[in-house]
Amino acid sequence: MQQIIDMIQTYSLLRMLIAFLILIAIVFANAIVMGYLERKIAARIQRRWGPMEIGVQGWLQMILDGVKILGKQLIVPKDADRFLFRLAPLLCFTPVIMIFAVLPFSSSLYGINLNIGLIYIIAMASINVFAILIAGWSSNNKYSMFGAMRAVAQNIAYEIPILLSLLAVVLTTASFDLQKIVEAQSGLLWFVVYPNLFVAFVIYLIAGCAETNRAPFDLPEAESELTAGFHTEYSGFAFGLFAIAEYGNLFIMASIATIMFLGGWNGPFGLASGPLMGAVWFMLKVFILMLVMIWVRWTYPRVRFDQLMNLAWKYLIPFSLVNLLITAFLVKMI
């Protein structure tokens, strides 16, 4: 046993391989848990039962749905670009795992620690929009194309407020290293309690909602307008990969918010957070944020496209810019 641990510690490549396998498992497990929670919470909001048939309270439902979707055929439309059509779901799914590799679940539980972790995450997250564009374009379907074009414009517009709001935290900690940012919050106060960073937190949540294409900003897949948007033509496991990647992106969005504003793996009020307990705190915070996202999704109608753009350019970006200036001023003064 000790030998194996030694070997893992010696060979960083082996360590990374094992971490990647675990991370892929986490991404899949996350999709299953979130899919189940989403259906269950949506049901409770609408005063229904939700899945109840398989397992206690239907907890096995998502696994069975996954098995069902694995058994389906991927039907490629006649005039689709066959190569790109198959490539898009993979391109959507891979960056998710690559981002998971750098997320610090606790002080010692992470795939790899980069000193530019934040930049890496944001760079990887923007690959997602490529995948959606390719999926929409290669389907050769007008509705898919609409969805893809909307996704591109939306993601470009909303990356700016995300960056500006995260930059406020970076200014405060003077580091892109996620571990250092978390450690800076290890005291009594998390960043979210500072007024200027609270504004950044709210802006980040709104923009993150749009970045992950969640309702009320789910325009690329607006059901009542574009049937299913960019994944209209997808079936089988290709569709499943899109769904898994969507929940993966949601997890990433929530975990960045946790790391940057909610103290990451730190317990509240300076409570103890060892390597294991820290991961529990981290997951707890991430899941609470994701549940709020679900709650929001099942409450609001969808915004229109120009209103979405207005929100980004007229409200979020000016506010985050002003906020950034104030933060810079405060950092310089204090």
Added chain:
Amino acid sequence: MSGYFRDIYTGGKSLLIGLGVTFKAMIQPVVTVQYPREKIDVTPNIRGHIELIKFDDNDSRHNCMVCGMCAKSCPCGCLTVDGEKREGVKGKVLTVFLYDFTKCSLCGLCVESCSRSALTFSNEYELAGFTRDEFHYDLIKRLEGK
């Protein structure tokens, strides 16, 4: 400019109120039932498919005298009624009462037109089958089967 901030304030407030409504609903009890396992009480007045009425509880004879008014009044023509003369019995005796439920629109004109009140609506509402033939009811057999 004041409109700009007012928009943010009123808009944000309305969004929070909306979240409050759904949160309240989330903690309220569920209103639906798990259908095949639990069932809600269905009113006895429901208009299901038609059925011949028994003469009384012990007697499985019926009231029909084969006047054919029900078949005549049916807008969809889904009833086939026929009878024959038998010795020692006054009037006709019902021999055929076929009911094609696939065509029926449950208007109830047959029940209204029946002068002897030999027909009624059943209370069955769980109607599903694999073939059409399952909905071609022979009402005399159904009456005897009871």
Added chain:
Amino acid sequence: MATMTKFQTNDKHRFLLNMGPQHPATHGVLRVILEMDGEYAMGIDPVLGYGHRMQEKMAESRVWQGFYPNTGRMDYVGAMPFNHGYVALIERMAGIEVPERAEYIRVITSEMNRISSHLLGIGAYVLDLGAFTPILYAFDDREDILDALEDITGSRLTYCYYRVGGVLKDIDDTFIKRTRAFIANFRKRIPMFNDLVTGNIIFIKRTEGVGIITADMARRYGATGPTLRGSGIPYDIRKSEPYSVYSHFDFDIPTGKNGDSLDRYNVRIMEMEQSLRIIEQALDKLPEGPVLAKPKKTKLQEGDCSFSVETARGVLTYYLVGDGSEVPYKLKIRVPSFSNLSLMEEMCTGMLIADLVSAMGSLDLVIPEIDR
């Protein structure tokens, strides 16, 4: 397809988009061919007839009683007024007097049906705008109405309850108690609905100023119902040409100001409140007596006759020509959704597709009623 060649797509940036007949926003089987310039719909052409069942021809091929069940099948969301129009037409033609209690019951059940139809209409409208939850809250309330109506009529959706000369079955104390409980409960639920939907900033931004129908435009196309009243014209058959016992009740006709989608939505909400008032008054004044007068003659007279009622979506007119036999010679049905749909081309040209869905949803179309 003739309609496909209607558009002159000389502009190479324009393309045709086929919306429906199986599109989530067209609620059933409406097909709309759109000529798109980017996301803007520059040409709109609704294609009808996917749900055509020859209702008028069916009426001409059977005795007049046989058309009872068909009336409810045209507009399955608000079937009661459709039944009402048909029986009232025959009553007017044959000069049959209806017992007063039966008329009161007709008003009560029709108004309850109107509320349930409006609940479905606004629920589906908000669903079109992307909010999933309000329609299920609306269904929760609608269930109370359907349960109460099921208890007396025997069916939940396609009622066949009215008969020439009255109604099929008298209402009982359970129904009255249930209805009163529903009124009290629903008055409390309307503010909840306003909090969740009407006041929501996203909802207001999506509907305000979208799909404006001016009063002149509504008149030109013969729009009726909440679509017309949303444009500020207080026209309601229940007031302007009172049938049944509507003249006995005190109620208002809510109207909108701008004629946009938000006004049409608000008119529906306010109409539900007015319907509650009517039901309350009718229950208070409910007279005793028989509910069904058995008519003697069953043959239709020679000549023609028409009757209009106000359904949940607007004015429904039956026009019947009799030739002295039991079978109608001709039955013409004027349905409200058809006229309301014809507004769409003028209203929606040059709109974003998201606004088009919003404007189309606010018309509250029931497609089988248009196709019939």
